[in-house]
Amino acid sequence: MRLPGNTLGAFRAYFFGFFVCTAGFLFGYDTGIVGGILTFDSYKHDFGYTDKTTVSAVMVSLQNVGAFIAALGIFPISMRFGRKKTIQASMTLFCLGVILQVVPSHSLVCFYIGRVVSGLGLGGGTAVVPTYSAEMAPKEIRGMVGSGVQMLFALGVMLSYWIDYAVEITLPGQSKQWQIPVGLQLVPAAVLGLGLFTQPESVRWLAKNDRWEDAWESLKWMRASDGPEVKAEFNEIRAGLAEELRATQGFTKRELLEPANRYRLMLGIGMFMGQQCTGMTALAYFGPQFFKLIAGSDNQQSLLITGLFGAEKFVTVTIYIFFFSEMWGRKPTLWVSALLMAACFIIVTVVNQTTPKPNDKATPAGIATVAMIFLTNSIYQFSWGPLPWPYTSEIFPSRIREIGTSASVSTQWLFNFLFSLVTPYMMASWSSYTFLFYAILDIIMAILVWFFAKETKGKSLEEMESIFHSNAAFDVDAARRDVLKDDFDEVNVHHKTSDDRS
Numbered sequence: 001m002r003l004p005g006n007t008l009g010a011f012r013a014y015f016f017g018f019f020v021c022t023a024g025f026l027f028g029y030d031t032g033i034v035g036g037i038l039t040f041d042s043y044k045h046d047f048g049y050t051d052k053t054t055v056s057a058v059m060v061s062l063q064n065v066g067a068f069i070a071a072l073g074i075f076p077i078s079m080r081f082g083r084k085k086t087i088q089a090s091m092t093l094f095c096l097g098v099i100l101q102v103v104p105s106h107s108l109v110c111f112y113i114g115r116v117v118s119g120l121g122l123g124g125g126t127a128v129v130p131t132y133s134a135e136m137a138p139k140e141i142r143g144m145v146g147s148g149v150q151m152l153f154a155l156g157v158m159l160s161y162w163i164d165y166a167v168e169i170t171l172p173g174q175s176k177q178w179q180i181p182v183g184l185q186l187v188p189a190a191v192l193g194l195g196l197f198t199q200p201e202s203v204r205w206l207a208k209n210d211r212w213e214d215a216w217e218s219l220k221w222m223r224a225s226d227g228p229e230v231k232a233e234f235n236e237i238r239a240g241l242a243e244e245l246r247a248t249q250g251f252t253k254r255e256l257l258e259p260a261n262r263y264r265l266m267l268g269i270g271m272f273m274g275q276q277c278t279g280m281t282a283l284a285y286f287g288p289q290f291f292k293l294i295a296g297s298d299n300q301q302s303l304l305i306t307g308l309f310g311a312e313k314f315v316t317v318t319i320y321i322f323f324f325s326e327m328w329g330r331k332p333t334l335w336v337s338a339l340l341m342a343a344c345f346i347i348v349t350v351v352n353q354t355t356p357k358p359n360d361k362a363t364p365a366g367i368a369t370v371a372m373i374f375l376t377n378s379i380y381q382f383s384w385g386p387l388p389w390p391y392t393s394e395i396f397p398s399r400i401r402e403i404g405t406s407a408s409v410s411t412q413w414l415f416n417f418l419f420s421l422v423t424p425y426m427m428a429s430w431s432s433y434t435f436l437f438y439a440i441l442d443i444i445m446a447i448l449v450w451f452f453a454k455e456t457k458g459k460s461l462e463e464m465e466s467i468f469h470s471n472a473a474f475d476v477d478a479a480r481r482d483v484l485k486d487d488f489d490e491v492n493v494h495h496k497t498s499d500d501r502s
Helices: 007-019 022-037 042-048 052-073 075-081 083-102 108-136 139-146 148-170 178-185 185-197 201-208 212-223 228-247 252-257 260-278 282-287 285-294 299-324 330-354 364-381 388-395 398-430 433-452 476-501
Strands: none
Touching: 007 108, 007 139, 007 148, 007 212, 007 282, 022 052, 022 083, 022 148, 022 178, 022 185, 022 282, 022 299, 042 299, 052 075, 052 108, 052 398, 075 083, 075 108, 075 260, 075 398, 083 108, 083 178, 083 185, 108 139, 108 148, 108 201, 108 388, 108 398, 139 148, 139 388, 139 433, 148 178, 148 299, 201 212, 201 228, 252 260, 252 398, 260 282, 260 388, 260 398, 260 433, 282 285, 282 364, 282 398, 285 299, 299 364, 330 364, 330 433, 388 398, 398 433
């Protein structure tokens, strides 16, 4: 598809969009390594614990607590210091937390503190990245690059699973077995934090802070052009911000209670709540434990299946992002996929409750249910995995985008915390009925999407005001046409003048 600017501008738009999604890679990598590390005898030996269920729940949930706090409270920092500096500070904090986890303290308390600190950095980064990406991406590919958070998340999960599998085989019983997977998190965090020095600040953040010259330079660099279409895009941003300021001078908390903004806030929160209610993030955290329930108790076998599960996750979400993200509507994709995932989980539950339980070796029924879980994973990667990220970043106007996105992403971390805390206990007491629980939640989410979600595919950030019937609604297409017409007229006048002189 044709983008504003030229080929270099298109490259920069794609590169930037996927590069900032490195925060999603960190989220995925951390999500993936946890389940494997908890099965390592070396980790149990170094920290000397016996209650596996409690340690599993606390290890995951503590980082989610830190991430929730940061995601909820990061927006004032992002508003004041900008998107780029906020993400860089978050990555610095994340690296500090990883160091606290890797040092050979032999203390679960020290490890837990590191989890909280890294969670603060991870939550801050993942909350700001969707806003940063949405404010810089052309509307034609905003869904694609916004979904890049989930693609990089899937890549992180996949690599973490295979790294866990590799150290399980090559470093049995050694402290390096768990330290290497944890310590490798420093690499992508440093790449993102340092790499942002080469990228511009958000155009819309600069514009909101009356730095119009810097905003124009940022947009011009990102699009690698100062032609009519880029000028029209800049004029659209200017008109949108001016209208928002005119409609409601001075931000107040009461502004969030306006019908249009209240609706959007609840919708953004609901999207990330639904993402966690699908059960797939819990499955990503505790993949080896889940697969032991349905495919046998062999640890290497469960890690191998988990690695294949991660590979499928990355391949399917990549296919969706590059071939289907801008083809399918957001709303139908979400409610249809929720029903399909519910059906798959119900089948898994029925098969596991009506066939003999697997022991050391997988049974035909176990293999069939693993295949069904893989199918559910593919459906998720084509829907609830990637879509909430661009959806929640595009529905809010500039005035409340920071707080709206932060509240939405913090909900993701809140429910991540909730399900990561209770899932180990659910697996211990409910066994495969855990899948039935998530099937019921999937059905509920499908119903809610059908009644309340709005379609946003292909709309500019400023056009969202009309979709949600905001008081600040305006005709941005008319503004774009006017600017293009003015530039066209200027070109014609120039040519006419030149011809007359000839």
